Amino acid sequence: MSRNVPEKPSLDGLESKWIARWEAGGTYRFDRSVARDGVYAIDTPPPTVSGSLHIGHVFSYTHTDTIARFQRMRGREVFYPMGWDDNGLPTERRVQNYFGVRCDPSLSYDPGFQPPPEPPRQPVSVSRPNFVELCHRLTADDEKAFEDLWRHLGLSVDWTMTYATIDEGSQRASQRGFLRLLARGLAYSSEAPTLWDVDFQTAVAQAELDDREQPGAYVRVRFGGPDGQPVEIDTTRPELLPACVALVTHPDDPRYRHLVGSTVTTPLFGEPVPVKAHELADPEKGTGIAMICTFGDVTDVVWWRELGLPVRSVIERDGRIRDAAPVSFRGGNGQDHWQELRGKTVKQARERITELLRQSGDLVGEPRPITHAVKYYEKGNRPLEIVTSRQWFIRTLEHTDDFLRRGEELAWHPPYMRARYESWVQGLNSDWLISRQRFFGVPFPLWYPVAEEGSVDYDHPLVPDESRLPVDPSTDVPDGYDPEARDRPGGFTGDPDVMDTWATSSLTPQIAGRWGDDPDLFGRVFPMDLRPQAHEIIRTWLFSTVVRSHFEHDRLPWGHAAISGWVVDPDRKKMSKSKGNVVTPMGLLEQYGTDAVRYWAASGRPGVDTVLDEGQMRVGRRLAIKVLNASRFVLSLGSDGGAADGGQVTAALDRAVLGRLADLVDTATTAFEGYDYARALEHTEALFWSFCNDYLELVKGRAYGGQGEEAAASANRALTLALSSLLRLFAPFLPFVTEEVWSGWQEGSVHRAPWPDADERRAAAAGPADALVLEVAAAVLGEIRKAKTAARTSMRADVARVVVRDRADRLVALTSAVADVREAGRVADLATEEADTFS
């Protein structure tokens, strides 16, 4: 066996060298001839390509890659595709800012359109097809940047399996999945109050809400009571007074019981509204009696629905007070007051109406500033409003018990992450809203009949055959209709909405496995083995994927979920954008080397937030260099001691080191099987350092031939076996340096080599391994070193005589390695004395 040992070991250039060779050699190519039970399939998180590249990506994707590499070496054929999440609002927003354009769906396509060279102050209006073109153009660049990073990070993905959430396969899967839910009555459309973002002009789902603390003010308002006595209520939304449809109090509240069933009148508008009782009214809040408006918050929606109240909406989809009053107000000045509010933003209207109340004398005291939580769209920057609109939903609410059961079936790593899933499922309060009034997304594959009198029949959608998918209802025509019939009485109209990005990414296992398009592949990879992801999207991505797989396949989409933590800055805050821009992932990879950065990432325990620590990267770099140097030393000893022809390890010390290695293999294997890559690394690293500092030093002289040929052969054979095992144990973490060493010595890639087998290590020894031999020999050598340090002499200094006092069993162990200890310590004479304690 040839041994190419680099003369001047260096980590520089390893990345580009091996990235190219792995690609050329198809090292990570998925072999689709393997049956399902031989496959290990990973449902890779498709990164949002319009977002920033940050160190958090490097962190969590490294974790998954270590698992992928371990499983590959264990003999599983690893299905490890990459996906790009380019669908949806983040891309639209980035395109708007980057090119300075705005989508206007009423415009028609301009084939010659070019975006302005610099984004103008006033955005240019473009048609929807032009806008979508720009989205594709920009995401192509973004995807290239991500791919460069992933390749540089050494992710062992099969790049021939890459998908994008807006590509044709994803559109087909999304539409097919939707149509099947529709056919089974699990998807439905409904006109109902929905959370609405006034800036993005789209409906928003429960899973995308953020609570944000912000300043507000309680305004105490006087309503006209039935007996002439005023009724005072507190509100933070006085601008919704014209939308008030009732007052509500708790049924058991003695203060207001006499009012329930009576009618009061609103200030300024003089509108009569009933007083109702409901359990959700909190006697502790405000005055204990509240106004119900359509709609100020989700509690209003509950009250409105359960108490059977009318709708008086006042806020338009753009967040302004509508032009026409919701009713003709009966109070004398009602219409005049409305004129003061119409067209104003919510904020302007709030200020104005407070002033009007003050003037009319219906304001009690002054507004009292408070800080309260307000619901926002997680990507938005104005509070959500609630508007009534037609939307598509998936029936999740009545199946929560099924989803909880699926959560129990799933193996969570770490296990406590299951609690987040359960609390989310238990807290569900509405069905899953999947439609968005946006442009860059998968269209709903539906049209609706238009009646002769012009009304749209939403209850009987026109559905395409699955073989037609994907369809775009804005250009494609339903079967049996003429294109001329579009938007005409007696004709049809296309559904204008697109699916939310989660409606597509909830199908990533199906998309990656080419469900419906390639049944052979799908059968080999589904259900998958692993879903790796971050904890903040358990309620979105993880939950929704479980939902879709449960409905479509009646099973979990994968057996394991590995939840990674975040990268945090030294102040324990999630890495900020500004920080992320200073420390770029590619910069770190270039500065410390990929293996070093991976070492830092792999040191972060599963699920645990981890500090960005360049110190750990330096340690990783040193480890990689140490691997290179130790390997160089072992291989430069020349002979492999007959490893190739079955020679045996005879020296007790050598057998001991193989025993330690066998134990390590057991520990690392168990850790990896439990998805604890960090534990596997920690133990491998610890043994490696003691291997270098103790065992290597102890056998160095013997390996050079200081005790004869046979003794040298045993040492060399043990060193070779140990190195082979250690390189393979490190390979999932340090893929570049291990491959560099392996390639100069072994056939094929270390990443396709079999994972070390503990029994194989044990069998190589000619006799039983006595761990005590190595332990005592290292301890005695340590004492000799201590004495030399105390004497301030070189480690190379000769020692005339050493006396070891220790327990009898330990002295016996020492005997079999005494020649190595003497040679390593340069001891002329070594004597032993039995004693109770070591000294």
Place this chain on the structure above:
RNA sequence: GGGCCGUUGGCGCAGUUGGUAGCGCACUUGCAUGACGCGCAAGGGGUCGGGGGUUCGAGUCCCUCACGGCCCACCA
């Protein structure tokens, strides 16, 4: 309001059936040895957040409190 996680030397962490506290960084001192000065060797430094309990014995189990972080909740 409910829940989850964390609190171990200056910093970052390990400690998986309870048995007299470990690792790395940093720090101190020494060493040019035939793999490595991006090295090697030695060393100083902690009453394991507070309190209570179980036990012969608790960082490790139970209760409780505090602090930090996160998740969830119909927060007028």
